[in-house]
Amino acid sequence: MSKKLDELRREYAENEAKLQQYRHRVQRLEQRKKYYEKGERQKRAHRLITRGAAVESVAPEVKPxxxxxxxxxxxxxxxxxxxxxxxxxxxxxxxx
Structure with missing residues (x-):
């Protein structure tokens, strides 16, 4: 019986370690997703700013x-x- 209990404890520890690995993997994937989404927002913001600046340079009357x-x-x-x-x-x- 002691051997069976030791085996179950070892299996439990292995599964806990695997669970932690999967949690870290999910966390890394979520961080990567945020990184790419942030990059797209930054690109869009840059594009909008540069195009707005182009409009103001071509037609300065729009500033006010x-x-x-x-x-x-x-x-x-x-x-x-x-x-x-x-x-x-x-x-x-x-x-x-």
Whole structure:
């Protein structure tokens, strides 16, 4: 009986060690996922900032506009057929 109990304790310890390994593996995978998601957010933020800066450099008159005023202007501009066609053509040239 003592041998059986020792064997069960050893098996229990091995399983505890495996459980810890799996927990660490899950934790590493979760951290990797967060790292990649953070990278995508940073890329998007950078793209938005640089494009906003480009708009302000081309049309400095937009600087004093409120956020709502800027969005309203952008909606007006991008609803124009010639602007839509220009955006579509540019996107196709870029291969999208």
């Amino acid at each position: 506009l409120s956020e709502q005023g800027f969005y309203s202007l952008a909606e007006q501009i991008f609803s124009m057929p010639e602007v839509r066609a220009a955006v579509h053509a540019a996107a196709q040239r870029e291969g999208r």
